[in-house]
Amino acid sequence: MDINLKISHFINSNLQQESEKVFEGIVRGRKRALENWFEDRWNELELVLDTINAYLDKDEVKSEKLLEIITDKKEQFKDFSEIFFINSQGKVSFSSYTANMGKDLKDFPNYIRGMEGKPLMYGPYIDEESLKIGESNSKFFDQVTLMFSLPFYNESTGKKAVLCGRIPNDVMSDVLQEEDTHIYKDSGDNYLFMVKSNRGIEPGTAISRSRFEDDTFTLGDNLKSGVKTKKWGTIKINKHTEFEIIFKDPATNSLHKGVQNTINNEDHLEVWPGYPDYRHILVGGKGIIFQPKYCEEVWGMLCEGDIEEIYKFRSINFKLPLLLGGISAVSYGINYFLANFDNYIRIPSTVAIFLINFLISVFAINKLVKKPLKRTIKILQEIAEGDGDLTKRVGQLSNDEIGEVARWFNKFLNNQMTLVKRIGSSSKDSEKSLENLSSVMKEFQSSAVAIEKEIFDMVTFSKAQNEIFQKTEKNFKVITEEGKKIDHILGKINENTKETNVNVIKNGEASKEVLSTMEVLEQEMKKTLRSVNVLKNYSSDIYKVVNVIEEISGQTKLLALNASIEAARAGDSGKGFSVVAQEVSNLANQSSEATVSIGELINNVQKETENTIANVQEISLEVDKVSHIVRLSINMFEEIQKHIAGVTKDVGEISLLINEQTKQLNDITTSTESIANKINKDTEKNEGRSEAILNMMKSVIDQLAYVDQASKVLYNSSNNLNEIVSAFKLIEK
Structure with missing residues (x-):
């Protein structure tokens, strides 16, 4: 160790404990700043989602409105360089950067997690699109990107999508590297490194921009121009600190002590004697483990300064x-x-x-x-x-x-500037929200009036409906009673039909007997006709015989006359013969008279016989007609019997159906009566409730007026707050 460092430490030995507190404070402040930043970004993305949900109709948000919303929110939330939707097929359907629309992202982790219904903060990762889109809220920007995503579900259509927000990693690095947080201006650096990755990123790899990436903050060596080491050449990056720097000691090619201890112990603090960093320069600092919200990886954070500068203090x-x-x-x-x-x-x-x-x-x-x-x-x-x-x-x-x-x-x-800027940002958001709130309140007031009218109409309609239902219930009772009467009448009809069927059967049997008798009569009439014809023939024969007898009688008279003549001629000897002749003549006269009588009788018999034959023939014709009619009657009775049997069956079935329907009507009537009573009671209750609701709606309308006034007061307060914030001069990114 350099003798000058030892002297500086000896002179400022009391600074060791103070320096530990300084680094503790820096780390605590940077961690809180990062947590606030991540929370703010999630809140902003959720506000985008809430705004979209507020405009959902029965189908889905119209594409023009959706583009308008995400473009407006991208302008409002300046840390995002792009806000876009990935549809259920994995393609970008809407984007504030229209060149990305239609891009296939079905293999993208944010899409996969979104389809599972999970939010995700993915990154940092390399994305050339971020470079094409350009800067957002940082003067630094490159390909390194953070991607925030929330699942979206349209309950009306059942469609899924993923809302994504792109932020350049340099925006987060600006929060970490806030210049005035560096107590050690010449050497102080705050950086993030990977601890646990699900993407195969090596532990200790840089995942944030270094303060010494370029010459923006220092005039000495920087990573883009090259940092020279004593024995291990020049450390230089091509594009960005992220993923190009791994925090290893070049002397050992192992992770330097600060990073390794943080990974192993999830905490590290050392301000003397220090440890060589990736430049092999002694540094001291504080390290902690950090995991952003909805991130599946674990990060480490180190805030360091050179030992030389830490103990450069001269009281x-x-x-x-x-x-x-x-x-x-x-x-x-x-x-x-x-x-x-x-x-x-x-x-x-x-x-x-x-x-x-x-x-x-x-x-x-x-x-x-x-x-x-x-x-x-x-x-x-x-x-x-x-x-x-x-x-x-x-x-x-x-x-x-x-x-x-x-x-x-x-x-x-x-x-204070950070606080005032956050207040200013919140104030602007509040001002815009209050403008929207005031607009919504006006719309809601008009809607509330319409709702009040609808409720009144609904109450009126409910009363009318209840009256109709009560009448329907009474009608159901009448129908039930009528059904019972119909069932009773059908029962009687069924009995009468059965009796008629029995009578028809009996009549059919009687008709058959009549037909049988008529057939017998017809046969007998035919026999009689034949007998009369025979009798007629006999009469003719008798008449012929009578004619013969008459001829014989005439001849007998002639013979008697001849005998008398001959007896007269004979005289007394012929007196006896004369007597015989006289007797024969008398007998002939009697025979002639009898023949005449018989002839007359035979004529009469023939006439009567002819009349009888005519009558018998007429009777036979009538018997034929009657027999035909009886046959037709029998056939008709048989058809009638069949129809009566069918009618009897149908009436029986109808009776069963009517009986079943009557039972159902009884059940319906009972249920209807119960429902009618309940509806009546509910209507009475609802009438009171509806009146209460109407009163509440009137109260809501009145309260909306107060809300509108309050929003105006808040709007004025927000304006005043903006004026207060504008009184301070702030560094704008």
Whole structure:
């Protein structure tokens, strides 16, 4: 170790504990600043998502409106260089940087986690698109990128997407490397390195921009031009600190002590004797483990300074006595020499030396104490008067108490500026939100009036609906009763139909018997007709016989006449023959008379027979007609019987259906009655509730007016806050 370092440590041995507190404070402050920064970015991305959700309709946000929202929010939240959506197919569907639309990112970690419904902060990683898009809220920017993402789900359409926000890694590095937080201006550096990676990044690899990446903050060596080491050549980067620097001691090619101890112990603090860093220069500092919100990797953070600068401090208690003592020694030596040279000038020389010592002391105190204090007091005075320039800093910092006061005062100013800037940013956001709130309140007021009318109409409609339902319930009762009557009537119809069917069957059987009798009668009539025809024929034969008898009778008369004539001729001998002839003539006359009578009778019989035949034929025709009609009747009765059987079956089924429907109607009526009673009660309750809701809506409308007034007051307060913030001069990135 260099002898000068040992001397510095010996002179300032009391600084070791103080330096530990300094590094503890730096690390605590940088960690808090990073956590706040990450939290703010997540809040901003969630606000983008909330704004989009607020505009969702039944389908989805219109593309024009979505582009307008993300473009507007990108302008509002300046740390983001791009805000975009990845759809469920893994392609960029909307982006504030339109050249990226349609880009396939289905293998991108943010898309994969988003489809799983998880947020993710991915990075830092190399992305050439960040260089094309350009700077956002930092004057430094390169390919190194952080990607924030939130899952998006449209409940109406069931569609998934991922909302992403791109931030250059240099924006985060600006927070880490806030210049006024560096107490050790010449060598102080705050940096992040990888501890645990799921991407194969080697532990100890730089993942933030170094303060010495270029000559922005220091005039000495930097990484882009090359940092020279004593024995191990020049350390140089091509594009950026991230991923190109691994914090190893070049003498051992192993991670230097500060990084290794932080990884092993999750904490590290050393300010003496220090350890060689990647330049093989002794440094001291504080290291901790850090994991950003929704990041799947673990980072380490180290805040360091060179041991030489840490112990470069020279107290005023040391410098002023040394300076004044040296001047006094020289002055007394000169006075002693002059006094020995000439006693007459001893007093004047003593006075002159005193004046010189006094003036030198005044100059030294003015230079070392008064002027720095005056600069600090002036800045304090400007801030106290409300017209402070927070960009001013106390310059020409010395390595003493006054320099320490100036350094801490500069850090205080930086903290105040950071605070005021956050207040200013919040105030602007509040102002814009209040403008939106005022607009929403106006819309809500008009909507509330419409809602009040709708509720009133709904109450009126509910009452009318209840009345209709009550009438329906009564109608259901009537229908149920009518159904029961119909079922009863159908029962009777079914019984009558069955009786009719029985009678039809009996009539059918009787008709069949009649038909059978008619058929028998028809046969008998045919037989009678045949018999009458035979009788007619017999009558004809008898008539023929009678005619023969009549002819015989005529001949007999002629013979009797001849016999009488012959008997007369015979005289007395012929008297007996005459008597016989007379008897024969009488018999012939009687036969003739009988034949005439028989002829008349036969004529009558023939006439009657012919009449009988005609009547029998007419009867036979009528019997045929009746038989045909009876047959038709039987067929009709059979058809009627079939139909009656079908009707009986249908009536039975209808009766069963009516009976089932009656039961269902009974159940419906019971349920309807119960529901009607409940609806009636609910309507009465809801009527009271609706009136309460109407009163509440009126109260809401009144309260909205108060909210509108309050938003105007807040808007004015925000304007006043902006005016207060604008009174300070801030460093704008």
